[in-house]
Amino acid sequence: MKRLNNHRAALVIAALIVSLAVLLGALTAPPGLGAADRNPDGSYTGTKLDGTTPAQWRLIWEEDPAHAASVSWTTAVKPEKSSVLYDTQPRNGELAKYAHTATASSGRYSDKDFKLWYNHAELSGLKPATTYWFVMVSDGAASREFHFITAPEGDAEFKLLYGGDSRSDRDARRTMNRRMRTLLEEDPEIIALAHGGDYVADGEKMEDWVEWLTDHELTVTADGRMLPVIPARGNHEAEGPLYDEIFNTPGKKDGNFYRTLIGEQFLLVTLNSNISAGGNQADFLETVLHENEKTRWQLANYHRPAYPAVKSPGSALEHWVPLFEKYNLDIAFESDGHALKRTCAIRGGKQADDGVVYIGEGGLGVKQRTPKDDRWYFKGGVAASTLHVQKLTVKKDSLLVESITDKGKVYDAHTVKPRKR
Numbered sequence: 001m002k003r004l005n006n007h008r009a010a011l012v013i014a015a016l017i018v019s020l021a022v023l024l025g026a027l028t029a030p031p032g033l034g035a036a037d038r039n040p041d042g043s044y045t046g047t048k049l050d051g052t053t054p055a056q057w058r059l060i061w062e063e064d065p066a067h068a069a070s071v072s073w074t075t076a077v078k079p080e081k082s083s084v085l086y087d088t089q090p091r092n093g094e095l096a097k098y099a100h101t102a103t104a105s106s107g108r109y110s111d112k113d114f115k116l117w118y119n120h121a122e123l124s125g126l127k128p129a130t131t132y133w134f135v136m137v138s139d140g141a142a143s144r145e146f147h148f149i150t151a152p153e154g155d156a157e158f159k160l161l162y163g164g165d166s167r168s169d170r171d172a173r174r175t176m177n178r179r180m181r182t183l184l185e186e187d188p189e190i191i192a193l194a195h196g197g198d199y200v201a202d203g204e205k206m207e208d209w210v211e212w213l214t215d216h217e218l219t220v221t222a223d224g225r226m227l228p229v230i231p232a233r234g235n236h237e238a239e240g241p242l243y244d245e246i247f248n249t250p251g252k253k254d255g256n257f258y259r260t261l262i263g264e265q266f267l268l269v270t271l272n273s274n275i276s277a278g279g280n281q282a283d284f285l286e287t288v289l290h291e292n293e294k295t296r297w298q299l300a301n302y303h304r305p306a307y308p309a310v311k312s313p314g315s316a317l318e319h320w321v322p323l324f325e326k327y328n329l330d331i332a333f334e335s336d337g338h339a340l341k342r343t344c345a346i347r348g349g350k351q352a353d354d355g356v357v358y359i360g361e362g363g364l365g366v367k368q369r370t371p372k373d374d375r376w377y378f379k380g381g382v383a384a385s386t387l388h389v390q391k392l393t394v395k396k397d398s399l400l401v402e403s404i405t406d407k408g409k410v411y412d413a414h415t416v417k418p419r420k421r
């Protein structure tokens with residue numbers, strides 16, 4: 001009898017713990033999602049893959065984010081027809097009321113174990129600095145309504161996030177995704193995230209992408225604003241078709257390098273450090289920098305560092321750094337090291353006040369390593385071991401880069417003044 005009572009008591013306690021965890025999950029997960037979206041321990045489980053219900057959504061920017069964007073999502077079965085319905089005013093998911101439609105292309109992700117379908121809708125002819133409300137629809141199954149804001153045009157002031165390496169620590173990745181969501185909620189001037197690569201541990205496994213995409217949903221704000229991603233390839237997704245199937249082939253196929261112009265005076269060149277840094281990629285970089293030599297702010301984003309905090313330099317040092325210096329790039333964002341870094345300004349292999357500054361090293365969801373802070377280029381710079389994301393504040397008379405930790409603390413702030421161009 002006593003044993004039976006103990007058994008009952010244990011059951012009641014277990015039920016209480018599960019209820020508490022579900023309640024906690026409901027309180028901490030993004031509003032707009034129900035308790036069914038929580039795991040029993042309260043963690044976020046993401047939109048369920050069920051039939052053609054749109055899940056694992058992401059919004060991708062490439063060359064011209066003032067006028068174009070890709071909305072992509074996953075369905076568990078093959079849809080006959082997928083599209084994005086969108087408008088410049090909210091329609092609360094009433095499908096008949098949206099003014100515009102973009103038909104999506106669909107296909108099966110290249111993974112023999114996972115039978116899932118990607119859907120890519122390319123929105124074009126958009127107005128700059130405009131809020132678009134949209135729903136994703138696959139065979140009549142619709143997502144809730146989201147919105148995003150297109151990039152500004154003209155000589156605009158705005159904010160942008162940069163971060164890389166979200167591949168191997170899901171708890172840290174969720175923490176940083178929530179941090180980015182909080183930043184976006186506190187600061188609606190943030191327009192997008194430039195990702196420096198190494199999203200997942202094995203970019204040729206859909207299982208890893210399913211987890212990344214599920215966690216990515218946590219970047220959506222309470223009122224449904226999506227954070228556009230400007231993606232770069234890392235070495236953990238160096239090869240295979242899945243990267244292009246996730247991000248709708250940013251840049252050319254088999255290259256994935258491209259340039260993004262935000263307004264008239266901000267250039268971001270996204271490079272691919274997994275293929276030859278010389279040859280046609282170096283030619284592309286030189287052409288873009290030459291065409292934009294009068295653009296006030298010039299930045300680059302690629303995965304493997306030229307001036308690393310942890311490992312040895314990649315081929316960016318030989319092929320890209322001379323071009324950065326020739327055209328007076330302001331900042332090169334680098335990932336891969338799993339640390340936080342900002343170098344001194346560098347020109348010709350030594351400190352120079354008019355040199356290029358290298359910032360980043362990857363802190364969006366990986367265990368942080370100990371940086372080699374005795375390297376010469378950290379004199380006057382920063383090398384630390386903390387999860388982080390960079391926030392850029394782009395103004396006409398200054399460019400501020402703040403490195404913000406998982407706790408929301410500004411660990412480092414670096415201000416650049418416009419060069420004479």
Ligand SMILES: [Fe+2]
Pocket residue numbers: 198234235236303335336337
């Ligand atoms: Fe890496």
